[in-house]
Amino acid sequence: EVQLVQSGAEVKKPGESLKISCKGSGYSFNSYWIGWVRQMPGKGLEWMGIIYPGDSDTRYSPSFQGQVTISADKSINTAYLQWNSLKASDTAMYYCARHLRAVPYDYWGQGTRVTVSS
Amino acid sequence: QSALTQPASVSGSPGQSITISCTGTSSDVGTYNYVSWYQQHPGKAPKLMIYGVSNRPSGVSNRFSGSKSDNTASLTISGLQTEDEADYYCISYTSSTNWVFGGGTKLTVL
Numbered sequence: 001e002v003q004l005v006q007s008g009a010e011v012k013k014p015g016e017s018l019k020i021s022c023k024g025s026g027y028s029f030n031s032y033w034i035g036w037v038r039q040m041p042g043k044g045l046e047w048m049g050i051i052y053p054g055d056s057d058t059r060y061s062p063s064f065q066g067q068v069t070i071s072a073d074k075s076i077n078t079a080y081l082q083w084n085s086l087k088a089s090d091t092a093m094y095y096c097a098r099h100l101r102a103v104p105y106d107y108w109g110q111g112t113r114v115t116v117s118s
Numbered sequence: 119q120s121a122l123t124q125p126a127s128v129s130g131s132p133g134q135s136i137t138i139s140c141t142g143t144s145s146d147v148g149t150y151n152y153v154s155w156y157q158q159h160p161g162k163a164p165k166l167m168i169y170g171v172s173n174r175p176s177g178v179s180n181r182f183s184g185s186k187s188d189n190t191a192s193l194t195i196s197g198l199q200t201e202d203e204a205d206y207y208c209i210s211y212t213s214s215t216n217w218v219f220g221g222g223t224k225l226t227v228l
Contacts, residue, residue: 047216049216062215097164103169105156
């Protein structure tokens with residue numbers, strides 16, 4: 001069974017750093033892209049970027065380029081989304097999802113809620 | 119890259135059919151057959167309903183169908199059921215920024 005399990009909810013202060021994770025199982029982790037999607041409270045889905053764990057090829061949405069870092073450790077089937085300096089506007093639910101261009105985002109993680117507040 | 123354009127809301131009665139549109143440009147929906155649709159119930163992760171414009175993943179009801187004409191993709195739900203009430207999002211591959219979501223449509227089943 002394909003599963004993506006994300007790390008738990010986080011509460012942080014502005015300026016702090018954060019790295020959330022997404023662990024895949026039940027499939028060949030290195031052979032599928034992993035995408036990250038933001039959903040701000042009461043808002044729609046926003047595509048942030050994707051990574052191919054097999055060779056760490058990474059693509060970012062222009063809206064998120066330079067704001068976050070996407071990485072992966074294929075040895076432990078885990079992808080990451082990282083911030084160096086959080087802002088209140090980063091408060092959102094973040095989803096990871098398995099991805100192929102032909103069948104985009106077919107399996108999703110349960111989401112990680114990030115709250116940034118002073 | 120602006121989000122694909124979807125109606126903010128649609129509604130229908132049980133048993134009826136509804137269609138949700140997703141309008142893009144020649145850089146995304148108009149050129150690529152990589153349009154997918156997702157259903158999201160409150161507090162839940164999105165679920166893939168249609169991929170490649172008109173393909174249904176295993177387990178998705180055949181009441182859901184997709185199509186495309188020029189720069190607009192459409193999701194049709196026939197025989198509406200109360201459990202179809204949810205938010206629906208389209209996504210398309212785009213030559214400029216890889217992927218872009220629609221703004222989302224809230225479906226109300228009256």
